[in-house]
Amino acid sequence: MYTPRAFALEDLPQLQQLIQHTRLAQLVTVGEQGLQASHLPLLLNPDEGPNGTLYGHMAKANGQWQDLQNGGEALVIFAGADAYVSPAFYPSKAEHGKVVPTWNYLAVHAYGSAEVFTDPERLLRLVSALTDRHEGKRAEPWKVSDAPADYIEGMLKAIVGFALPIERLIGKRKLSQNRNAADIAGVREGLAASADVRDQTLARFISQGASE
Template identity: 45%
Template sequence: MYLPPHFAETDETVLRALIRAHPLGLLVSSSDTELLANPVPFLLSERDGATLLRAHLSKANPQWRHIKDGARVLVAFQGGDTYVTPSWYAGKAEHGKVVPTWNYAMVQARGEARVHEGADWLHPQVSELTDTHEAARPAPWAVSDAPETFVAAQLRGIVGIEIEVSELTGKWKVSQNRQEADRRGVEGGLRHEGQEAMADMVARHGGLADT
């Protein structure tokens, strides 16, 4: 990923928070003949100081067959993003030398992947993934709500993917490269359009939050 220093986010607490908030990652792997990429919901955890990503794929998806134990993979997690109009820049009125751009936050995780088959690994993964996303619902659904024989049959149709992350890279491209007046214009424009989350990122990373 192209990463100018002023866009780099290195705080792993911030990087993990984005993954948890946007858990649908793009799993990218390669074989001798092709590149494969699939969107997959991940669980993030830490074990013995290592960051782990866990997910599952359908057995009908050929990607898992390309991910042998120890294969290197990339997972890209896309956070908030938005178009930025040059009309928000103070520089538009001053000199007109402005162009549109796109603001976004992204985390890329690289590491070694292992494939898991069998209900002893898959059942806890599927249950935790379900519980995580059902927790805030008024009447959360649980895997145990379905008949055991049905669940067992579903588990036979999937395989688990576990990635031990060796590198987390974060890019927060949120107008840090603009002059302060332009950053303030972007923040104000975003708030006017109701894009509070991105406006907060522009303010925080652009040094405007406490001024």
């Protein structure tokens, strides 16, 4: 990922926080079938290994797990908040007009080689943890144990789990840091005034960055 120094995010707790706030990741591998990608919800254990370890699963019918089993390096992309930045947001536009559109965004790329597993007990712990994470805020959370045991047993036979210790992380936080203070404020205010909740989310990140 091209990351100019002004946009580099290198603080491990912040990188891990962005990973944990991204609900769906993209797992990219290369193997006999060429490049393959899957969109997967993942769990991060931040305390396992120097950078943390990612856990996930995919359908056994999805041959991408064989790329992982073969030991090749995998790339996991965590795409965070993003927003289009209009030149109209910049006060400097009125001064000299030398402005163009851009895109602000947050992203983390994690690299590593994965261990593949099919042990039913380990898979059950994984799918239970994933379910609990995403059901946790519901008034009446659904649990894996709510389904018939024989049904879950059959479903576990149809998936493959993996653990991916993160060997290196590249983080990018592009929040108009290369602009002057007035332009940054203009971007923040412009995005905050948008009716699009995604723009509003990025505006909050810009506000947080300004307070650091």
